[in-house]
Amino acid sequence: MTTKPGFHFLLLICVFMPAAGQLLASSDARASAPADSGNCIQSNLQTATDDSAGSELIVHSLAALYQVDTGKIWRAGSGYSSLGGGKAVRSDQQFRIASIVKTFAATLVMQLVEEGTLDLDMTLGQMFGDEVIDGVRTDELHVMNGKPRGSSVTLRQLLSHTTGMPDYIFADPPDGRPSLLSVLLGYMESGSVEDYIGSHRMNAESALRHFVEAGLAASPGFLPGRDYSYSETNYLLLRFLLEEVTGETLAVLYKERIFDPLGMKSTIVEGADTDTGSLDLVHQYWYFETVDGKYRNVDMTPAGRAIPLDYVSGTAGGMISNTEDLARFIGGLATGQLFNEQGTFKQMATMSEQSINSADSGSFHRLYGFGLTRVPTNRGGTLIGHCGFWGVCAFYDPESRVAIGAAINQAADRETFMGHYISALSGSYRSCEGHVDRE
Template identity: 30%
Template sequence: MRRVHAALLAAATALAVIAAPAARAAPEETDRFGLQRRLDDVVAAGAVGALAEVRDEHGVWRGTSGVAELGTTRAVPVDGRFRVGSVSKTFVATVVLQLVDEGRLRLDDTVEAWLPGVVPGGHRVTVRHLLNHTSGLYDYLATLPMPPRSDFLANRWRTWTAAELVARAVANNPTFEPPGSAFGYSNTGYLLLGQIVDRVTGSSYGAEIERRVVEPLRLRGTSVPGTFPRIRGPHPRGYVPTGQDGEDLVDYTKMNPSVMGAGGEMISSTRDLNRFFAALLGGRLLPVHLLDEMKTPGVEHSRYGLGLAWWRDTSCGVRVYGNDGDAVAYQSWSFSTEDGGHQVTVALTPDFSGDLDVAVDAFLNEALCG
């Protein structure tokens, strides 16, 4: 659900959200004031609350800022869970590549071979194209109402199937042709990958993520909720703008996540995402040659490989890999150096009053280079 926030920000008017004093890190971790200051800046730039975990040569730092719920002074839980949006794609891609390693799937297999008749011209679109967003398939999200439109909330509890969302997408012409010739971010591709995993394994992609990644890594705060609307365990509440001018915030913590599906439905924590990316980049989940494939851009100058993204060069010139996600009411970023020596995950609940990118970039740089 990447970059939904930009559209919401354009639609929303400035909101005045008064945050409680920042909830500081645990006493034994209060020596890194630069990280806390930068996290406070993120909240000041336009968030209700934020939480983060940084891992480096100094150890582990966890901090929070803002509030967990509007109208209260309740601190954001430092171990809180949140909807990770498109960070889910890296989990899905990992499972797909494990199936490739097992010889049950090939990167050059076509969509038509696994899902006959689902995608017009599917004989030209490969698994690789879906993974690196070079398929040209229209993004189904563009066919759905988004906040602050009133009909957005009407779909809050609706259960969507991947098949009906894909059908909405392929009713539109491709954004470019032929497949593989350009980069075009499309959530549709990951819905198809979820269906392909289902077909290859005989079980759901969610079950495969749980079995292959979540359980072996003991990611206690990570889940693939399917249609379950709540976030289990401690968590901040998330909001979306509504009304004609987007001037009101509505609590959107509970919702049916099937609309995001394999492209963005997962829930996790800062600790779990850091642990996942450390395992992935450390070679615990994939062999070296497939991890190298993950790090290979689909087209020249792209910063997206097979379900894995790399943030623009940091202020210290170090390349970091990971992903970012936008689940409307929750946004997250998780990046790691190739050797796992520096890791950062930050998540927030936006209030849609300002552009968060500059403040988030500053926090990431502080965590990775400070």
């Protein structure tokens, strides 16, 4: 079976920017003529989405641009809501955003740091005491060479993925049982994702217990603070912390502290706000090679239902949104609309030394701060944001002060496709900049 769960396109936006220029070449001529920048941007944006959708892999593409100084939004969509056609995708249609949720969770943490409720150098022992949840001892979350160190892990290390704790979804347990991802892949192999959803129940508590009971906590990659390794486990723990220190559910915290202040009307927490069966979600796919060498584009959201691994935490995944709301979020976050102090976002967006020096030079999330990554462009600029497993991204361009929300909703080869796509979307705005009104 050929599949690769991690993102691997850290430099693709830089590498593929020339391809994006070719992609938009047909719209560059139109861009130089209109006096109305809105028409220019909308035309280029639609061209980018049209050129990205329609293949066997990419059933649809969605995008939004948000100019934070004017509040203007441009949206576009192309393709069909699900494989097989029939229903055209809408530009405002919702989808699951996977690991972009980490940026939302890190934002809540930094708000609480500003307020003095939390401190980045607080340890798990100080935050949770002896147990995180019943039966899961804090010290046992990181055991290396027989020595428990879980209580000494800091909040800063959780946010920056420098704890050394393995990923509870992707890592192979040392006790010989299959990883949670491998179990899912087995069901995909047989074409029965719906059976998997119906037979597997998981929540944040059971996920954390699996991490300890399967021996993952006793096989860390390194001592806390010594290196960098992207891990869902770090942000799973933030869920327990955020609800513990505030006395509120994640759904309430996100709504009151992020959604409402930024006017995000299409974003919800999975399982907390609305019955997802009543939502008209686009479908998300995973095109992969089976053991017999055949390829299958598997619908990972049959009947609108999500696989349990996608929503157990609410801090590493588990949110539904659309491209407009994602653009509003990353744009508002980057321009200080969610913080009291100007330096807070800068602190979030400062890449850790451990990630800069990481040996995993090909990983998209190699450069990492607190819930944010940086991606260089070939013009010497940088995009700041995060991506999720289903080929969904939210990035901010500090140079043009434009935010991008984008989705192709395909897990396979997403690094290649999203590298091209984000480059094209960035170019959609920049090729019209001579006409942009920032008043």
